[in-house]
Amino acid sequence: MASTKDTMRRRAERIRRAVKKVANGRPRLSVHRSSKHIYAQIIDDSVGRTLASASSLDAKLKGDLKTGADVEAAAAVGKLVAERAKEAGVSDVVFDRGSFIYHGRVKAVAEGAREGGLNF
Template structure:
């Protein structure tokens, strides 16, 4: 029987394999959600470089947020990563939710990134 960690790794690789097929060279907006924080990165897989990143650990966000583990914090991270990606010249991305279900904080981050100007 596979462990929970192994099942999550399989789901994440399944999502990334599907994204790679439809990405057409676009950078990937990858997210990670922990119990206390949420992280987002715009990654160019062709060059293996991170173009923009934001998280609830950023000093600019940390003072404004009550906690890093709610939908308001995820929305703030989404807006910040969209702003930083636009400064880096990126507007079109593919959304990599990893092993996380598109619900709650993940959905909030995605919606805020769309409002911030990212297309996916």
Template sequence: MASRKEILQHRAARIRRQIKAVANGRLRLSVHRSNENIYAQIIDDVRGQTVAAASTLDGDLKKSLKSGAGCEAASAVGKLIAQRAKKAGVKEVVFDRGAFIYHGRIKALAEAAREGGLSF
């Protein structure tokens, strides 16, 4: 029987494979969630570069939040990644939730990024 880690890695690889098939040259908004923080990156897979990144560990954001583990923190990171993407000239991305289900903090980050101007 496969371990939980192997199952999550397989799920993340499956999601990433599906995303790359429909990306049509768009950049990827990759999200990672831990028990204490949430991280987001906009990645150019063709060049292998991170265009923009944001997390609850960023200086100003960390001071203004009570905790980095809530939906409020996730929506703040979503707004921040949208601002940084606009600054980098990115408007359209493909959302990569990884092995995480689209619920709670992941959903809050995605909705905030959409409100901030990212299209996916």
């Protein structure tokens, strides 16, 4: 029987494979959440480079947030990564939720990025 770690890894690979198939050259907005923080980065898979990133650990956000593990922090991270993506010249991305369900904090990152001006 597969462990939880193996199951999550396989699920993330399956989602990433599907995302790359529909990307059409657009970079992907990858989200990772832990029990204490949330991280987002925009990755150009054609060259394997991170174009923009943000997390609840950023000095710009850390003072304003009550905790890095709630929906408000996730929305703030989404807005910040969208702002940094605009500075890098990125406006269209594909959303990569990894092995996480599109719900709660992951959904808040996506909505915050859309409010910040990213299209996906």
